[in-house]
Amino acid sequence: MEHQTDFFDALKKEIQERQNEWRAHSIKSIYFGGGTPSLPDPRHIEKIIHYIYKHTRIDPGAEITLEANPEDLTPEKPAAWKSAGINRLSIGIQSFREKDLLLLNRQHTPEIIEKGLNNVTKAGFENLTGDLIYGIPGLGLKDWENNIRKILSFGFNHLSAYALTVEKNT
Numbered sequence: 001m002e003h004q005t006d007f008f009d010a011l012k013k014e015i016q017e018r019q020n021e022w023r024a025h026s027i028k029s030i031y032f033g034g035g036t037p038s039l040p041d042p043r044h045i046e047k048i049i050h051y052i053y054k055h056t057r058i059d060p061g062a063e064i065t066l067e068a069n070p071e072d073l074t075p076e077k078p079a080a081w082k083s084a085g086i087n088r089l090s091i092g093i094q095s096f097r098e099k100d101l102l103l104l105n106r107q108h109t110p111e112i113i114e115k116g117l118n119n120v121t122k123a124g125f126e127n128l129t130g131d132l133i134y135g136i137p138g139l140g141l142k143d144w145e146n147n148i149r150k151i152l153s154f155g156f157n158h159l160s161a162y163a164l165t166v167e168k169n170t
Contacts, residue, residue, distance in 0.1 A: 008044045012051050019055040026057045030064045033090065038068035042077055046084035063088050063127070070108040073116025078123035088127040089120060090160075096150045097143060100136045104164075117154045129158035136164050 015022075030052060032045065049064065065088040066081055078089070095101055096110050108116075120128065130151045134144055151159060 004040050004044055008040075008048060011048060015048075015051055015055050022056040026059045027052075028059045028062050030058075030062060031067075032065065032086075033067035035067075036069060036072075037066050038072035038077065042080035042084060045081060045086070049085045065090055065129075067092065070113040070116040073119050075119050075122070078120045078125060082123045082125060087125075088129065089125050090129045090131070091117075091120070092131045093151060094131060094133045095136065095139070096147050097139070100133075100139055103136060103138075104133065121155070126155070126157075128154070128156045129160060130154075130156045131160045131162060133162050133164050 030049070037045070045066065052058065064086050066086045067090045068077075069092050073091070081089070093113055094104055094106055096113060098110055101109060132147050132151060148159065
């Protein structure tokens, strides 16, 4: 976390260097993902969004997505992201079953997922996508159906389903 400011300063520099190239097009989608963009202080995300608006042309209906881990969905963060201009969250739930989360070495529990999703709802997010993993050892068809039902019960309008792939050192 100590290098957040350095990272976001470098990102601003990249945006500024490419602004002429990007201004030729109306940007329809911004995606904060690949890694853990829900970890930094939301003020960094807000500053970057404002910087993007200042240096590019953003379509008025642009979808601005942030990937989030359930353990980062504190009462404050979703509201701050919403205020910053994030209008879609992609949440890496993976499973609602405790034993799956333990096997996958995830930081969150089913209780943390539910608390986080309630915080997202309170913040007013309506455009949600969730990630679930299938093919987890011990995850039967009924368990998979329960995961899907559970995610849909929280109002998710998109589901990404990934097959578990195990590689050396993962």
